[in-house]
Amino acid sequence: MVIARSPKENQPKIIHVTPSHQYPLGMTMSFERRTALLDFARSHNAFIFEDDFYAEFRFTGAPLPCLQGIDNFSRVIYAGTMSKILYPSLRLGYLVAPEQLIDPLVKIRSTIDQHSSAIDQATLARFITEGFFLSHVKRMRKLYAERREFFIKEFNKLLSDRFILQIPEAGLNFVAWLRCDADFARVARVRAEIGIKPSPLSFYCIQAKLKPAFVFGFAAWTPAQIRESLLRLASALK
Ligand SMILES: Cc1ncc(COP(=O)(O)O)c(C=O)c1O
Structure with missing residues (x-):
């Protein structure tokens, strides 16, 4: 994979990707492209936002690790959602983020809309911990x-x-x-x-x-x- 960018161009601070499935064309990012993207992010001091909205729905082909799972340099913010596997109006998802980003992310979230419904979160937490989600x-x-x-x-x-x-x-x-x-x-x-x-x-x-x-x-x-x-x-x- 060649991710070429001339030094004159603006360098990315954050790169948004959907490696499991590009909607609508459906490509899955190969393992080689995943590691090349991680190398690029590391060498450019950029973050990758891994939007894994179809994580549960891989039907054929060998299993592939998510970018966050093979990132040794804390460059990846992983986002999962309940919108596809449960339903979109639940409006619940989650982030797995490098430690140094947690405080700023919490501040951003509380500025946007404070928080998600506590009752919905508690219900989902029980749904997961009691084995129903799996x-x-x-x-x-x-x-x-x-x-x-x-x-x-x-x-x-x-x-x-x-x-x-x-x-x-x-x-x-x-x-x-x-x-x-x-x-x-x-x-x-x-x-x-x-x-x-x-x-x-x-x-x-x-x-x-x-x-x-x-x-x-x-x-x-x-x-x-x-x-x-x-x-x-x-x-x-x-
Ligand atoms: C690219 C992409 N990411 C994430 C989502 C899920 O978004 P949300 O969790 O806000 O429902 C969707 C929904 O269709 C999507 O198309």
């Missing part, structure tokens, strides 16, 4: 792995003549690239009516230079809903 993680990983497999199978069966499905190692979404640009308008027209509501990839771009594609989530839908939606999409494209 069994919940295992259950959801199994459920989502099944939905993921089902989605891949049905999508390729019904729509592989129209799309190329890109299959990431982690995360709860797929990017499907259109084989023919002219299909974009037809998919865009029916997307709100087919149930699982794919979003145009261009929605996530400041300047859309990529080929036309759609982002499909699979976690919130049962196999029956996935099949029904993909059937509708396939018939709209006939």
Whole structure:
């Protein structure tokens, strides 16, 4: 990995990355890139903000350590969230930070919004310490792995003549690239009516230079809903 920056450019103070899964394209950062990024942060005296929002949802490929776990120089601030594994409106997450940052981080947090709900935090703490969280993680990983497999199978069966499905190692979404640009308008027209509501990839771009594609989530839908939606999409494209 080459992270080149001329000395004339502003040097980073903090680098925000999502190594488990880049949303929406789905890349996972390799071990080599992780160690190279840590070396870069150390040599530039920068911090890395490791936003590990999809940590629990790695479905294939060898396990990879988080940056924070292989950082020997206190350069990484690790952020986890309950938004994906439990639910977003809980608004609870956590940081694992180098000791010298704890006081400033606590001050920043109390300036922003004081603190999270104490009752929600205490309830979550019991949920974790009494073992329910771990069994919940295992259950959801199994459920989502099944939905993921089902989605891949049905999508390729019904729509592989129209799309190329890109299959990431982690995360709860797929990017499907259109084989023919002219299909974009037809998919865009029916997307709100087919149930699982794919979003145009261009929605996530400041300047859309990529080929036309759609982002499909699979976690919130049962196999029956996935099949029904993909059937509708396939018939709209006939
Ligand atoms: C890149 C990224 N980080 C973190 C999160 C989770 O954010 P929060 O914990 O505020 O819900 C999301 C949510 O979708 C996200 O897209």
